[in-house]
Amino acid sequence: MRPQPRPKTCSRTGKKRWPDHKSAVQVLHHASISRTRAAEFGTQSHRSEIRTYPCDACGGWHTTSRKSMAAAA
Numbered sequence: 001m002r003p004q005p006r007p008k009t010c011s012r013t014g015k016k017r018w019p020d021h022k023s024a025v026q027v028l029h030h031a032s033i034s035r036t037r038a039a040e041f042g043t044q045s046h047r048s049e050i051r052t053y054p055c056d057a058c059g060g061w062h063t064t065s066r067k068s069m070a071a072a073a
């Protein structure tokens, strides 16, 4: 297997791993734009990411559609 270029995937969550907060926030920003555009056209975006969080498994950042981590095991 040859190494994947960015972004790498987290072994615990299987999510894309962003190297820093800034990168993760940019993803959220794109998701937000996607949702806004979809709403303007009366459709729904499949982008649901609303927040970022640091991951202690991979040391990177992930995006999630959950509002709170409280219920996440």
Ligand SMILES: [Zn+2]
Residues within 6 Å of the ligand: 010, 011, 012, 013, 017, 055, 056, 057, 058, 059, 060, 062
């Ligand atoms: Zn991770």
